[in-house]
Amino acid sequence: MAAASAASLPAKILELIFSCLDLTDVLNCATVCKSWHNCLNDENSLVWRVQCTRKLAGEARKGDLLSEVPSYKAKLRAYYHSFNPGDCSRNVYVKQNGFTLHRNPVAQSTDAARGRRGFRNGRHAWEVWWEGPLGTVAVVGIATKNAPLQCQGYVALLGSNDQSWGWNLVDNYLSHNGDHQGNFPQCNNAPKYEVGDKIRVILDMEDNYLAFERGYEYLGVAFRGLPDEQLFPAISAVYGNTEVTMVYLGEPLDG
Numbered sequence: 001m002a003a004a005s006a007a008s009l010p011a012k013i014l015e016l017i018f019s020c021l022d023l024t025d026v027l028n029c030a031t032v033c034k035s036w037h038n039c040l041n042d043e044n045s046l047v048w049r050v051q052c053t054r055k056l057a058g059e060a061r062k063g064d065l066l067s068e069v070p071s072y073k074a075k076l077r078a079y080y081h082s083f084n085p086g087d088c089s090r091n092v093y094v095k096q097n098g099f100t101l102h103r104n105p106v107a108q109s110t111d112a113a114r115g116r117r118g119f120r121n122g123r124h125a126w127e128v129w130w131e132g133p134l135g136t137v138a139v140v141g142i143a144t145k146n147a148p149l150q151c152q153g154y155v156a157l158l159g160s161n162d163q164s165w166g167w168n169l170v171d172n173y174l175s176h177n178g179d180h181q182g183n184f185p186q187c188n189n190a191p192k193y194e195v196g197d198k199i200r201v202i203l204d205m206e207d208n209y210l211a212f213e214r215g216y217e218y219l220g221v222a223f224r225g226l227p228d229e230q231l232f233p234a235i236s237a238v239y240g241n242t243e244v245t246m247v248y249l250g251e252p253l254d255g
Contacts, residue, residue, distance in 0.1 A: 105240025135239030
């Protein structure tokens with residue numbers, strides 16, 4: 001009887017109640033009944049705005065960082081897919097905005113970081129961009145949980161083993177298992193990456209491939225035959241004080 005009464009409350013009242021809950025409880029409420037699910041289905045509602053205010057830094061909420069992310073719930077989702085402060089090289093740290101990685105000026109070291117969440121199914125897209133010099137090696141791609149996150153020297157760490165796949169933006173080479181997999185994109189005189197350019201990474205775990213876009217131009221599939229295991233967004237960098245930002249976008253749009 002009480003559950004039925006709660007389900008019949010006006011949406012505005014439900015919003016106020018749900019806004020007082022933590023995120024775990026909000027997600028559980030969405031599964032209780034159709035009425036509660038519909039209330040929480042509005043990704044720009046008060047509930048999701050409050051959750052964003054609690055979790056995201058003001059710089060992330062109010063600046064241009066998440067300008068491509070359309071709703072409060074999507075911004076919150078992006079945060080939970082951002083760089084993992086506990087899963088990166090000791091020579092890097094995640095800045096207060098929660099989305100940008102800073103590499104300390106350590107000589108003769110290559111340093112990497114993974115996202116908070118990996119994927120074993122579905123289709124996913126995220127954007128990555130360098131906010132400082134690339135140096136001699138700057139790689140974007142994916143990695144398993146077993147891929148190393150630091151090594152000596154300046155190398156394409158992401159792609160240097162069988163646990164990672166990477167695109168070196170400096171020389172436009174693809175790497176996996178320590179081998180060059182060819183130029184990318186596959187065209188004559190492909191333009192080099194410029195600091196600030198947004199690279200959109202597309203991971204399809206249904207057809208097991210990794211593709212890239214740059215400036216909304218689809219560049220093609222970089223790697224096929226990816227393994228059926230959890231794969232994480234990842235980058236590796238070598239330049240001191242360079243910064244890299246990653247923003248998860250959700251399921252990619254076709255066409």
